[in-house]
Amino acid sequence: MRIQIHLRAAGAALLLAAGTAFTPAWSQQLAPSTPPVTAAAAQVSQFKLDNGLTVIVKPDRRAPTAVHMLWVRVGSMDEVDGASGVAHVLEHMMFKGTDKLQPGEFSRRVAALGGRENAFTSMDYTGYYQQVPANRLGDVMALEANRFAHSRYSDEEFAKELEVVKEERRSRTEDNPRALMFEQLRATTFIASPYRRPVIGWMGDLESLTAQDARDFFQRWYTPANAAVVVVGDVDPQAVLALANKHYGGIKTHAVPERKPRPEPVQIGQRRIEVKAPAEQALVSLNFRVPKMTSLDATPDNDDALALTVLAAVLDGYSGARLDRALTQGPDRVADSAGAGNGLLGRGPQLFSLTGVPAAGKSAAQVEAALRAQVARVAKEGVSEAELNRVKTQWVASEVYKRDSVMGQAQELGHNWIQGLPLDTDERLMARLRGVTAAQVQAVAQKYFGDDQMTVATLLPQPRDPNAKARTAPAAGARH
Numbered sequence: 262m263r264i265q266i267h268l269r270a271a272g273a274a275l276l277l278a279a280g281t282a283f284t285p286a287w288s289q290q291l292a293p294s295t296p297p298v299t300a301a302a303a304q305v306s307q308f309k310l311d312n313g314l315t316v317i318v319k320p321d322r323r324a325p326t327a328v329h330m331l332w333v334r335v336g337s338m339d340e341v342d343g344a345s346g347v348a349h350v351l352e353h354m355m356f357k358g359t360d361k362l363q364p365g366e367f368s369r370r371v372a373a374l375g376g377r378e379n380a381f382t383s384m385d386y387t388g389y390y391q392q393v394p395a396n397r398l399g400d401v402m403a404l405e406a407n408r409f410a411h412s413r414y415s416d417e418e419f420a421k422e423l424e425v426v427k428e429e430r431r432s433r434t435e436d437n438p439r440a441l442m443f444e445q446l447r448a449t450t451f452i453a454s455p456y457r458r459p460v461i462g463w464m465g466d467l468e469s470l471t472a473q474d475a476r477d478f479f480q481r482w483y484t485p486a487n488a489a490v491v492v493v494g495d496v497d498p499q500a501v502l503a504l505a506n507k508h509y510g511g512i513k514t515h516a517v518p519e520r521k522p523r524p525e526p527v528q529i530g531q532r533r534i535e536v537k538a539p540a541e542q543a544l545v546s547l548n549f550r551v552p553k554m555t556s557l558d559a560t561p562d563n564d565d566a567l568a569l570t571v572l573a574a575v576l577d578g579y580s581g582a583r584l585d586r587a588l589t590q591g592p593d594r595v596a597d598s599a600g601a602g603n604g605l606l607g608r609g610p611q612l613f614s615l616t617g618v619p620a621a622g623k624s625a626a627q628v629e630a631a632l633r634a635q636v637a638r639v640a641k642e643g644v645s646e647a648e649l650n651r652v653k654t655q656w657v658a659s660e661v662y663k664r665d666s667v668m669g670q671a672q673e674l675g676h677n678w679i680q681g682l683p684l685d686t687d688e689r690l691m692a693r694l695r696g697v698t699a700a701q702v703q704a705v706a707q708k709y710f711g712d713d714q715m716t717v718a719t720l721l722p723q724p725r726d727p728n729a730k731a732r733t734a735p736a737a738g739a740r741h
Contacts, residue, residue, distance in 0.1 A: 305674065305684045306498040308505075312514040313486030316505045317674050317684070318498040321667050327398045327494030328667045330390040331405050332675040334489075335482035337462075338384045338455040338609050339520070344474050346426065346462015349382040351475045353422050355389065356380075357414040359407050364418060367404055374400055384456055385608045386679045392668060395495040399504050402490075406508040409488070412479060419472035427468075430461045438538035438720055443546065446718035449534050450548045454525045456609040485514040489678045493671040525550075525610045532716040537723050542597070544720040545625040546616040547632060551709050553604065553611040557682070557689050567693055568701040569603045569613055569709065574652040575644050575702065576601040576615075576635060583639075588617060588631050595623045595631050606680050613709065625719045633710070640706035644699050653695050660691060 308316040337348050357364045371378045376393035378401075389408075391401040434440045444459050451457035462470070490509065492501050528550055551569050552562035576584045577600045584599040596617040604611030615636070617628035663669045677686045 306502075307684055308502050310485065310506060310510050312510060312512055313484070314505070314509050314512070314514075315489035315678060316502060316509075317489060317491045317678060318496060318501045319491075319493045319670055319674060320496055320498065321493055321670065322495045324667075325395050325495050326392060326667065327395040327492060327496050328390060328392045328671040329398060329401050329405065330388055330491040330671050330675055331409060332489045332491060332678060333387045333483060334385075334487050334517075334679055335387055335478075336383050336385045336608075337458055337460045339482060340455065340458065340478075343466055344470060344478075345458045345466040346430075346460075347470060347474050347478050348387060349461055350419075350423060350426050350467075350470060351478055352380050352382045352387050352389075353426060354414050354419060354475055355408055355412055357412075357418050357422065359413050360411040361407055362404075364414070367408060370404060371401060376401065382460055384460055386675075388675060390668070390671070398492065398494075398496065398501070399508070402504050402508040406512065409483060409509070410512045412483075414472070416472045419475065423467065423470060426461070427464065430464060430467065434459070434461065435464070438536070438540040438722075439544055441538055442536040442544060442718050442720040445534055445536050446546055446548060446716065449532055449718065450550075450612065450716040451610065452526055453523050454609050455523060456607075481518055484517065485509065485512050487517045489675065491671045491675045491678070493667045493674070528714055528716075531712050534716075534718050535721050536718060537721045539725040540720060540722040543619050543625045543722055544616070545619070545629050545632075546614060546718050547629065548716045548718075549613045549615075549709055549714050551603065551611055551613045551705075554606055557686065557693060564701065565705050565708070566603075566605055566611070568697050568705045570605050571649070571652060571694065571697045572636075572639065572644075572702050572706055573601045573603040573613065574655070575639070575648050578652050579655050583635050584617075584632070587635055588628070589620075594620055595627050596620055599628070599632065601632075606676075608679075629717065629719075636706055636710050639703060640710070643703040646699060649697070649699055649702070656691065656694060660687065 305317065305319045307318075310316065335348060337345065340347055356367055358366070362370075368378060371391050371393070374393050374397045376391050376397065378389075378391040380387070380389045382388075389405060391405070393401050434444060447459070448457045490505055552566050554563045554566040556563060574582075576582060584601060588594065588596040588599040597620050599615075599617040601613070601615050603613045615632040617632055619625055619628045663673070673687065674684075677683070683689070
């Protein structure tokens, strides 16, 4: 199982993870009896079962394999204070048995089919997947449908797995100074948004989490009306629809609970934190509040979000981009590494981030100044058409390479569904990005990077305890 947090690099922004997940601006909903909506370029079909479950199918017949993914539009942002981490812990518990399966039996059966499987949790969603020979698709559908409808586990099994998750938090966050700093930075950047909480949860909340908390979360959010099945591979859409009706169609549904808006207050002053932790090098990261893209329509916020994504790519979207050249190369280098990223999509508020690791003899303050200077340079001088063309060429190539993977295609379709985006998002988004102008990039560099819009975190390295014992890796039950 993986925890996904969408502080993506600019070059990965087109993966539409984020994070990378909002109330859909619009969506395509069809009854099983009506012809599917089909994106002509991609031949993707979308259906809706009577119980509200969305089914998305994309044939790819290059190999006799199929990816089956169950996406649930619920993540850590849907938790309540005091129960952070419950979405991720529940994802772990979904492998611990059903009314028909014993703990661990789900995974053993998938392996016996010649398949592989896992799951992931983000702020915006939770997903479960299997990749199997195409002729065993019905078998994994039956397994996943049973788990989705009838997850079962004892209090004792929950307590045991909770210790696995707590150890995961210790090893991957509390013993990782950079991860600890980014966690603190996010908690400082946001006040009202649930994005302030870590996906894995705060340790204090994990200590008091109960099996009933996870069961209640499951009952509230795991309903066909809040889920989608995505299948990509050597399959026929109508045959997949028939299998989905057979295995998922009988699952009882209920309305998705109302999600209250939790808008983030306007930031009215600079924020700074320092994080002291045992580390070899300092690290500085700057967050700026920026608009997100809520649809593919041309609106001021959508246009700015796209231009910010292009700005991030100009700064850090390819080898030898501006940050690399200006901060990490030559006799005046100030950083060992530097990066930029923009959160294009998400159910919650998004950020533009700048990050750098000071070179030997250089300070975090010098790196911070150098990072901001590169944005200020774009604001003053703009960007060249050659830079824009290089960025856009890189993106077009990444879209082509992405289609080599059935798993990558399934992930893309699932991410788009989470965001309420249409089936032909890939093509339309690329067209929108290709239309971003140098003037738009310069305008957003001038607009969103003031002192009062900035939150800064600095990692201050501390001496390591020579007597500290190395922590063991998380137990196998973590599945990460």
